[in-house]
Amino acid sequence: MKKTVNKTTKNNFITYGMVIAIFAVVQILSSTGNLSRLLTGLLVPICVYTIASLSLNLVVGYSGELSLGHAGFMCVGAYSSAVFSHVTSDLIPSVPRLILAILVGAVVAAVFGVLIGIPVLRLRGDYLAIVTLAFGEIIKNLINILYVGVDDKGLHVATSAANLKLDPGGKQIIKGALGVSGTSTLYKDIKDYFFLIGVILILIVLFVIQNLVNSRSGRAITSTRDNRIAAESIGINVTKNKLLAFTISAAIAGVAGVLYAHNLSMLKVSIFDYNMSITILVYVILGGMGNLRGSILATIVLYALPELLRGFSTYRMLIYAIVMIAMMLFNWAPAARDFRSRIVEKIKGHGKEKEAA
Structure with missing residues (x-):
């Protein structure tokens, strides 16, 4: 039970950290003048x-x-x-x-x-x-x-x-x-x-x-x-x-x-x-x-992408549709989910090896 609580708390803090990190990156880009007026408005x-x-x-x-x-x-x-x-x-x-x-x-x-x-x-x-x-x-x-x-x-x-x-x-x-x-x-x-x-x-x-x-x-x-x-x-x-x-x-x-x-x-x-x-x-x-993390990332990508692709003119919505299909496959295709699980297991395995060393 204690391990479950700790895992939940850790996941929650990772989500908070992701939001804060995105905010920090945006602020840095804005303060250095690397954020366009279009993106600022979004x-x-x-x-x-x-x-x-x-x-x-x-x-x-x-x-x-x-x-x-x-x-x-x-x-x-x-x-x-x-x-x-x-x-x-x-x-x-x-x-x-x-x-x-x-x-x-x-x-x-x-x-x-x-x-x-x-x-x-x-x-x-x-x-x-x-x-x-x-x-x-x-x-x-x-x-x-x-x-x-x-x-x-x-x-x-x-x-x-x-x-x-x-x-x-x-x-x-x-x-x-x-x-x-x-x-x-x-x-x-x-x-x-x-x-x-x-x-x-x-x-x-x-x-x-x-x-x-x-x-x-x-x-x-x-x-x-x-x-x-x-x-x-x-x-x-x-x-x-x-x-x-x-x-x-x-x-x-x-x-x-x-x-x-x-x-x-x-x-x-x-x-x-x-x-x-x-x-x-x-x-x-x-x-x-x-x-919840997926909802945040999907909203950021899919809301900003059409505006960022305006320079592609005719192909803008085609690229947007391809990105949507790719995201759907990455999240829901059985092969993609198995691949993500293997990656997570490898990362955990490396972490345990370092702790043991």
Whole structure:
């Protein structure tokens, strides 16, 4: 048992170390002027999608359920936090306001996760995927007709611009299909630190997920994934544990939405469509389901690669497709997995020989 705990702790610290090492390399490249303006602009979005892929891995990889509604959770997290930031922009300094906005986005997304999860998690397989996909589309279309403003009397909500009656001096925040503008300007004094904030959020998310997975509840979640009938036969509440994983995953997706919303000068609901959910799912599958380090590396490579290959013009997407196929084979082909196992065993064998010497 002690050896298992030590191995788990070691693996966790390796993951943290990998994230910190990537951050250090990026900072060195940036300080020496070797990081292009294009790559600099990709840093925060990469953090956003990394957080989103880690959250989805909790559902797909550890819980064993297929969810296509993560764009919807990111959407509610983004919009709720943007409204909070605009309403409190004159009341709270930037740093505590951003922290509170992150908490607001996480809580709102978690509430939606519970509301959706209670009826939906009784379904399985394709049925669950279809319902979560429908949730994402419903959220997108509801926010598309939502108008929110604030004045001295408080918040005003309407379904059309004509019905949104604000006093003189009032401020319209959500403008229907036009979305929310000016959120990033509220944090112009700390905008340069958003990449650091994104890395810190990734480390916090890793800490939450790893501790959940290695806890008693986490073992119950993975047991229901491996054999639902056996888990039920020993008294595990399958629905309760799946709801726990789904809710935490939704909350983390909401955090990704907060960072995404506050990094953009113009936030539009059309961004959070079906394609975003599929993109996040691709990162999870290619990185390896249940593999947090794989999700991080797959997100970094697959998000940055299309931009890095722009110089190849016509062949850009062909190279991107080849890289995706290669990653899939490396992670899932039996021969590749056997090869990786042999390499790991050789490394361990060399380590034992050095210790013996």
